Amino acid sequence: MKKLILLILCLTSTLSLLTAQDTKQTYEGYENFPECRVYNVKEDFKGVFEKIDSTSSSLTSLAAFYDKNTAKFDPKQSAANDKAYNLVCWTGYLPIKREGEYTFIIIWQTIPSDGQLGLKVNNQSKIAEDVVFGMMRGKQGALNVNLKPGMNKLCFCIYGSGLTRYNAPVIQYKLKDVIGDPRNFTPSNLYHQVVEIEW
Numbered sequence: 001m002k003k004l005i006l007l008i009l010c011l012t013s014t015l016s017l018l019t020a021q022d023t024k025q026t027y028e029g030y031e032n033f034p035e036c037r038v039y040n041v042k043e044d045f046k047g048v049f050e051k052i053d054s055t056s057s058s059l060t061s062l063a064a065f066y067d068k069n070t071a072k073f074d075p076k077q078s079a080a081n082d083k084a085y086n087l088v089c090w091t092g093y094l095p096i097k098r099e100g101e102y103t104f105i106i107i108w109q110t111i112p113s114d115g116q117l118g119l120k121v122n123n124q125s126k127i128a129e130d131v132v133f134g135m136m137r138g139k140q141g142a143l144n145v146n147l148k149p150g151m152n153k154l155c156f157c158i159y160g161s162g163l164t165r166y167n168a169p170v171i172q173y174k175l176k177d178v179i180g181d182p183r184n185f186t187p188s189n190l191y192h193q194v195v196e197i198e199w
Helices: 002-023 045-051
Strands: 030-032 035-039 063-066 087-096 100-108 116-121 124-127 129-133 136-147 150-159 170-175 183-185 191-193
Touching: 045 116, 045 124, 045 150, 100 116, 116 136, 124 136
Parallel strands: none
Antiparallel strands: 030 191, 035 063, 035 087, 087 150, 087 191, 100 136, 100 170, 116 124, 116 150, 129 136, 170 183
16 A cells, blocks of 8 residues: 555656646747856946946956746855855846737845846846835836847846845836736746857
C-alpha cells in the first residue's frame, strides 16, 4: 500500500511539472528573463536615465546578468557580488498579443531620500513623481504607449543611495479602456534577445 501511494505521488508531481513546462510560452530568438545591470553613478538620475540603453552610452556597469527573480524587481542583487551600487536597470522585451494603447503604472512606496524611478517602453519614457502614501513619501508615475503585437522593448531603472535597504517597486500594466485590474509583472514576464557575442 505504501509503495502504491509513493508511486501515485511520484506520477502526480511528474505530471504537474510537465504541465507547468508546457504552459510556458516560447518565442523564437528570445529567452526568458531580462538583462539586469547595476551601476555606481555620480550624476543626476535624469541625465543617467537618458543614457541608459543608448548605443552611445558611456556608462559602464559593475555587473551584468539575467535576473531570474520570479517574484519582484528587487533592488537587492546578490549577483552584484557585494559591489556598492546606486542604480539597477532591467532591459527586456514584453510580449503583447493585442494591439492598442497600454497604460503602465510604476509605484515605489518606501524610497531613499534621493530615490528615483524611471520606465521606458519602445522609446517613450516616464520618470516617476513624488507622491504621499499615508505617512510615507514615495514615487508614482503612469505612461500611456501604443503597442503592437509581438515583442516590445522595456527598460526599468531604480536609483538611490542604500538601495539594498528598501523594498521593491511595482510595475503594473493594462490595455487602456479594458475593464479589469492592471496586471502586475516581474522579471519572469520579460525576455531577452538571444545574441551570440564573440570576445
